[in-house]
Amino acid sequence: MSKPHKPIDAADTGARDSRAQPLRERIALADHKPQLERVQRRLFLRSSLSLGALAMLSGCNMQDGDSVDKVLWAMSRWNDRVQGWLFNPNRLAPTYAASQITKPFPFNAFYPEYNVPDIDGSDYALEVSGLVADKSDWSLAKLRALPQTSQITRHICIEGWSAIGEWRGVPFHTFLKRIGADTSARYVGFKCADHYYTSLDMATALHPQTLLTLDFGNEPLPAKYGYPLKLRVPTKLGFKNPKHIAAIFVTNDYPGGYWEDQGYNWFSGS
Ligand SMILES: Nc1nc2c(c(=O)[nH]1)N[C@H]1C(S)=C(S)[C@@H](COP(=O)(O)O)O[C@H]1N2
Ligand SMILES: [Mo]
Numbered sequence: 001m002s003k004p005h006k007p008i009d010a011a012d013t014g015a016r017d018s019r020a021q022p023l024r025e026r027i028a029l030a031d032h033k034p035q036l037e038r039v040q041r042r043l044f045l046r047s048s049l050s051l052g053a054l055a056m057l058s059g060c061n062m063q064d065g066d067s068v069d070k071v072l073w074a075m076s077r078w079n080d081r082v083q084g085w086l087f088n089p090n091r092l093a094p095t096y097a098a099s100q101i102t103k104p105f106p107f108n109a110f111y112p113e114y115n116v117p118d119i120d121g122s123d124y125a126l127e128v129s130g131l132v133a134d135k136s137d138w139s140l141a142k143l144r145a146l147p148q149t150s151q152i153t154r155h156i157c158i159e160g161w162s163a164i165g166e167w168r169g170v171p172f173h174t175f176l177k178r179i180g181a182d183t184s185a186r187y188v189g190f191k192c193a194d195h196y197y198t199s200l201d202m203a204t205a206l207h208p209q210t211l212l213t214l215d216f217g218n219e220p221l222p223a224k225y226g227y228p229l230k231l232r233v234p235t236k237l238g239f240k241n242p243k244h245i246a247a248i249f250v251t252n253d254y255p256g257g258y259w260e261d262q263g264y265n266w267f268s269g270s
């Protein structure tokens with residue numbers, strides 16, 4: 001049901017291609033309106049800023065394609081900052097009743113379901129590196145020996161679908177404290193067995209609902225939902241929820257991400 005993401009954002013926001021080939025003719029703002037509205041909807045998520053306010057804020061006439069591109073990129077960067085300011089580490093994502101769980105739960109990845117990695121849990125070892133005191137590996141048994149909690153939350157994919165699921169695992173702040181992470185560092189990065197990667201700001205990593213997930217419902221994570229380990233981040237869009245995690249690192253160097261590096265807004269959450 002879910003098709004793989006298309007890197008439409010790069011085109012929408014004027015990254016790369018449209019910069020390489022700047023529009024020759026002057027284009028009326030009206031021509032960009034649907035594009036602006038799409039981007040505005042996506043970038044501003046729950047905040048409300050009208051197209052007019054946007055034009056005023058940009059301090060730019062927005063008459064030609066080139067300046068529209070610039071504004072869209074400035075907006076994206078601005079949006080990251082504003083969301084950073086607005087972000088309240090104590091704000092909780094809504095939780096749901098067991099009766100509201102979506103069945104069947106959708107699968108999504110940058111490849112079709114038959115390519116889901118087949119991982120042997122018996123010799124699995126999670127790697128930990130970067131700004132942490134203890135860099136030893138973690139087996140699944142060792143992870144299961146940490147305190148576990150479960151939550152029923154809504155996963156929201158940027159492609160326009162959402163689904164409610166139940167995940168159980170170790171609160172990520174508990175794990176970060178256990179490994180002696182430098183929680184004053186800026187980012188936590190994730191490398192996955194399928195070569196996916198993403199990263200979070202430290203405030204989100206420490207958020208009480210950010211969960212290092214081992215179980216989906218009452219069973220270990222099925223392969224397609226991220227076996228043996230995924231990070232569930234209910235305050236972020238789906239693509240910031242890495243599945244099949246192989247390595248976790250703490251860093252001050254911006255690690256980017258698979259979709260983020262193709263133009264998706266890095267913060268992508270509340
Ligand atoms: N390792 C890995 N993690 C990933 C992805 C992926 O392709 N590989 N896709 C992301 C995206 S875009 C979504 S919407 C969710 C889908 O998770 P689900 O299959 O549990 O619905 O996983 C995210 N995490
Ligand atoms: Mo997604």
